[in-house]
Amino acid sequence: MKTLQRVAILGGSRIPFARQNTNYVNTSNTEMLTAALKGVVNKFKLEGERLGEVAAGAVLKHSRDANISREAALDSGLSPSTPAYDVQQACATSLQTTISVGNKIALGQIEVGIAGGVDSSSDAPVALNEKLRQLLLKFNRSKTRSERFGVITEIRPDMFAPSIPNINERRTGLSxxxxxxxxxxxxxxxxxxxxxxxxxxxxxxxxxxxxxFYDDLIMPFQGLNRDNNLRADTSAEKLAKLKPAFDKTSGQGTLTAGNSTPLTDGAAAVLLSSESWAKAHGFEPQAWxxxxxxxxxxxxxxxxxxxxxxxxxxxxxxxxxxxxxxxxxxxxxxxxxxxxxxxxxxxxxxxxxxxxxxxxxxxxxxxxxxxxxxxxxxxxxxxxxxxxxxxxxxxxxxxxxxxxxxxxxxxxxxxxxxxxxxxxxxxxxxxx
Missing domain, CATH: 3.40.47.10 (Thiolase/Chalcone synthase)
Known part of the structure; x- marks a missing residue:
């Protein structure tokens, strides 16, 4: 039986984080994740290397992005023979991908891998109205011209209102x-x-x-070289002037735009390996x-x-x-x-x-x-x-x-x- 290997954290790379509808308004999840992976590949000179795997994911995800990890890995400079897969666990997604890759390294199943994640609030998937979607599926199942015509007559103007995604809890309806x-x-x-x-x-x-500190952790992207939500000039006085953002009617709301995270676009990735792989490639682990x-x-x-x-x-x-x-x-x-x-x-x-x-x-x-x-x-x-x-x-x-x-x-x-x-x-x- 193999003994467990130590899991080395060699370092990471990310693009600057941008508030929703600013610098990355026309940039897709796949493009941002690709940039973060390229940052790791370039930083550790992994061009053409076959890694054990790449694991990443997104919360707000288009249906076209069935496996954005694979698509981004293919464009990252890594060998096309590097496997990749998606994970989604809400805000902990890329911590969970790290754990997944790390566990495989610990078990000796792989020697090296990249874990990461990406999300765009600017390019959130907008879906069809549910009633219209069901009618379109019914239309597709129809066998005759008369059946299709019958489906068309059921369409109403209000069905063309799009379904905007939200992250409210399904069981409570609360944000x-x-x-x-x-x-x-x-x-x-x-x-x-x-x-x-x-x-x-x-x-x-x-x-x-x-x-x-961030000079070698962040790579410039789309004209941005630092997180654009960061306010070095903010103060307690400025934060105190902001109005409640969620409980606006009771007079007791205390969460504001200033003490809550903003909707943000960005991607990040980290390189993990076994101790022996790190040593063989001349890398000093930053942590374990x-x-x-x-x-x-x-x-x-x-x-x-x-x-x-x-x-x-x-x-x-x-x-x-x-x-x-x-x-x-x-x-x-x-x-x-x-x-x-x-x-x-x-x-x-x-x-x-x-x-x-x-x-x-x-x-x-x-x-x-x-x-x-x-x-x-x-x-x-x-x-x-x-x-x-x-x-x-x-x-x-x-x-x-x-x-x-x-x-x-x-x-x-x-x-x-x-x-x-x-x-x-x-x-x-x-x-x-």
Whole structure:
């Protein structure tokens, strides 16, 4: 029986993230993912190489993009003999592709692979009205001219209104922002606390750019060389002036456009390998993928949990399996779907009642050092193309650990936590 291999994170590449309907308004998911893959191929000189696999995906996906990973891989410069496939797990898509590729490397099934993700809110798939779609299918099944004519007579003008995609939860009809409003009210998270975290997201990201941290992580694309949502000049005063975005009528809404992630376009990818492959090709791993854990919560039953609280459940199991406490980390990368969602998760871990009664723990997990949280910027500041954010976080965290090691001479550890639609959460530990 083979022993498990260590999974090396060699580095990543992404295109700058762009707010919806700005720089990438006429750019497809396939084009953006191809650019991110090319960034990895060029960075690690993989032209013509056959890799074990490429795994990526998108949340907002056209039917024509049945396997965008394969199409992008074929245009990336890799050997056409490199397999590729799509994955979709909402906002955790490219963290899940990383785990999938990493698990195959650990088992010795492959030696090297690329994981990534892409999403375009600007080029979202617009579908036919459902009634019109059903009539067109009925027309196609018709055998005679009279049957077809009968179908045509059923068409009504209102059927030509397009079906616009949304990401509201099917079981509740509520948007993610509306669900998060329920969460922050339950956990008594203030508007000021949310704005404070949002401000740090922007300022940490701006500082990282100023220090050159992103110089080799981001490749210019479509006239853009940095994330265009990032606001180095924002302030607590400016954020405080914004109106509620989801609860506009009760007078108690605290989620705004400033402390929530914007609809964003972008793509990201990361290169993973076995230790032996990295050594044979002369690459120094930035970090190691240690372990991962997923969770799901019941957000619609008689005693619903908050939609975005699944990471609060996943992390304790991950910690227990690895003999760690919540404080045993040098850095924390918690995806900021909303600033309020991050604060709800942190409050849950600090709550003895929640940890005992809901998570089944003996005591609270405790607080984290906030100065170690999203130190290179978070999703609120940098933007959030749904399926691309996991790879963005992983590549950032791995490089940050490599720099930490170079500066201190000590290895470090990062906890990654991502919430997703559907009441899901995916978490991981990396070391380097």
């Amino acid at each position: 993610m922002g509306e669900h998060c409003e329920l969460m922050v009210k339950r956990w008594k998270i203030t508007r000021e606390a949310q704005d404070e975290l949002a401000l740090a997201s922007h300022l940490n990201g701006a500082k990282a750019y100023q220090e050159g 993928l240690i372990d991962a854990e997923s969770a799901a919560v019941d957000f619609f039953g008689p005693h619903p949990e908050g939609l975005l609280m699944a990471p609060a459940h996943a992390v304790p199991r991950l910690l227990a399996r690895n003999g760690l406490t919540l404080q045993d980390f040098d850095f924390y990368e918690i995806h900021e779907a909303f600033a309020g969602q991050v604060l709800c998760t942190l409050a849950a871990w600090e709550s003895s009642e929640y940890c005992k009664n809901t998570l089944g723990l003996k005591a609270a997990l405790g607080a984290i050092d906030r100065s170690k949280l999203n130190v290179k910027g978070g999703s609120v500041g940098l933007g959030h193309p749904f399926a691309a954010t996991g790879a963005r976080i992983l590549a950032t965290a791995a490089k940050n650990l490599a720099e930490h090691r170079a500066k201190t001479g000590q290895s470090g550890r990062t906890l990654i936590s991502m919430c997703t639609a559907g009441g899901l959460g995916v978490t991981a530990i990396i070391e380097g």
